[in-house]
Amino acid sequence: MNHDRSRDLYDRALSVLAGGVNSSVRASMPYPFFAERGDGAHLVDADGNRYVDYVMGYGPLLFGHDLPDPVTAAIQQHASQGPMYGAPTEIEVELAEFVTRHVPSVEMLRFVNSGTEATVSAVRLARGYTGRDKIVVMQGGYHGAQESTLVEAGEDPYHTHPSSPGIPESFAEHTIAVPFNDEEAVTEVFSEHGEEIAAVLTEPILGNTGIVHPVDGYHRTLRDLCDEHGSLLVFDEVITGFRVGGLQCAQGEFGITPDLTTFGKIIGGGFPVGAVGGRAEVVEHFTPAGSVFQSGTFSGHPVTMAAGYETLKYAAEHDVYDHVNALGDELRAGIRDICEEHAPEYTVVGTDSMFKTIFTREAPEAFEGHCEAGCTQRETCPRYDICPKNSADVNAAATDRWERVFWQEMKERGIWLTANQFESQFVSYAHTEEDVERTLEAYKEAL
Template sequence: MTQNRNESPSYQLYDRALESLVGGVNSPVRADPQPTPAFVDYGDGGDIVDVDGDRYRDYIMGYGPLLLGHDLPDPVREAISETVADGPMYGIPTEIEVELAEFVIEHVESVERLRFVNSGTEATAAAIRLARGYTGRDKIVVMQGGYHGGHESVLVEGNLGDRGPSSAGIPETFAEETIPVPFNDDEALQEVFDRHGPDIAAVVTEPLLGNCGIVLPVEGYHETIRELCDEYGSLFILDEVITGFRVGGLQCAQGKYGIEPDLTTFAKIIGGGFPVGAIGGRAELMQEFTPMGDVFESGTFNGHPVTMAAGLETLRFAKDHDVYSHVNDLGKQLRAGLQDIVEEHAPEYTVAGTDSMFKLLFTREAPETFDGHCQAGCVQDPDCPRFDLCPKTGADVEAGETDRWKRTFWPAMADRGVLLTPNQLESQFVSYAHTEDDIDRTLDAYQDVLSTRDR
């Protein structure tokens, strides 16, 4: 990183941005790096270069959309360029949105119909509205530590007996209808249904917590959700905004884990780096959206042709070039290497992730032995000696050394040319542009930083 920070172009840009943008940024997490965020100049494969001329091995990857890395393959780039040349957008249907919908339906078993929107937030808001309209009920259940975007129905914190808005500007009445429960907690979910089952429109969850560290599901948890939803006539909404077409490959996380949702929300990868969201599910449910049904959903930029072209060609490229084997192998190598490092230097920390997702969680308790330990990140194996210590809920992650991650660990990794998400909660991603050499150099940086604990 540039040493004379107050004279750097990033510092000067941030100072300038504070005069025109709220907090100098357009999303609050971007303000986290201290003392000021670096401003990107350009992406290069698996790296980014900032305006100060510093190069970083990038594992933020746009917070997930950049499955292929920063350099788009020729077929993707050409499809985007041709679509832009034809005209930026129309507000009238195009063939490309039909083709992308057909691709998703072909590969994701639970999806029979789609509605494209413009973000993950729009997708989850519309899916919840659809569930309420279809069931005639108002209450929804969400997971503590889960993230489903920035709208009123999900910006709620607390528990069954004590909950409220998690942001100013949200009426208390929204919190009355949204009930947070701990992820992976069958008993808490059962209690909610025992008390409110006939009033619950839907349970909304990610396949794994992807915005609160990475917390994988305990075996049987999603089956419990499915059974309770069936028993009480509620809908099961699976938020695959992060995991869709990343975890589990083309079948998504629901295929990997055998989850059977009624509705699924998508975003990120299905737009190939452009703004996108989508709701998918059974035709019977999806046709409750206007113009077929009475649940309103509309958007000027829905099915934007440039986004549709980028998403479709990204997914086609991933299918035709064995992208998932590459990124998943690198993800496994990275997590396995991290496991070796933490066993030696930070045995209380937990390696988390699956496929091309990874995170080192700064948990506080070490197991008595590493014999029989998960070898490439926690998979919630009951026979693992660390099973009772690995995070099962969002609260478990937030109880870790989150300030240490942000204030000392993140800057130390950035100084070594490795760009991680700037706090303990967001996931990190391997892309198709990363190489085995990138993984080796990244592990060297982790080794260097974590070994300082011994000195």
């Protein structure tokens, strides 16, 4: 493939943009290709190269790059009526009503502008509601670029330090990080700090660290501990919201009801968005109804609200989830078969329309009875004892090989995957059986 124009654009970008990009994950070796346009499930770069796209904007593009006619019409209508108003609109009420009808835990919402802003607001709300300061997070979980959760464990496994320069140690002092899927660890933390903990903040499925499913009963343990100690359980469904579990989101699939949920990506139909939803008793503590300050110039932007509302309506009225989940199952099962033959130590992960291959280093003794379409932490699976249970297990995989070798090989074969081992990949409504077959052929060659 020729990438001359992308290289030239990157050289220009380096002189005016920090690192040549506007989001760290867009950087890749030796330089990123620059997108020109999307076409269904495909992306065309500045040099005219065409790829099957599984990045899908890092999750928001449930339909791919071609929006259904009702979504496009709503976007055009609201854009033509004016950029924005600084006043409430009917469309934001309609989107909120739709979400509260379908997501089990959500009685009330506050729309914001990004997933990061949603989790920042949720943490502030939890602290304001409970009058406590400490937040429990999962090691390797990702909740946006915010000071309270950009932390890493120190020598004391539960004492955290900032994971980025520019964050004072005092922020990390109030954040406790525990390993995902470790019931003993989180129980010990609550035993020592229970009366100080405002909330547990977790993704239902770790989606930014290779996709890690919860073991059976883990979320129930979190729910019980929060109830026992008067803390809030906050699910970060920025990635999983309206992708895993359909319109009920991952919490519906797992049968767990959090106190608060953060949303982003799909809820805005491909436009910048975030939201905090949950029990009305808690959400009403946001100003002006309560005293926890939250505000934003572009919150509830009418074009975003229209795109989100029509996206979710279209998904509810058509076979969107049946289609994307079936293709996701087919893709993961196919990759699993390829790995079994060519790289038996690797673990295929994901559910519904999310997928990834973790370059784990240890193969099981037997293969019969494996999870057929992605690791679900099933105890009877031969791989159960060696499949990733937390971020440390993912980090111990051959993560450098993904970016240095595998991602490059797949890109040259016209398959665009996320550039590192950790980010999730996504199937869209625009993907086809032919796309899956082409992808599996590329996997065989690249592995």
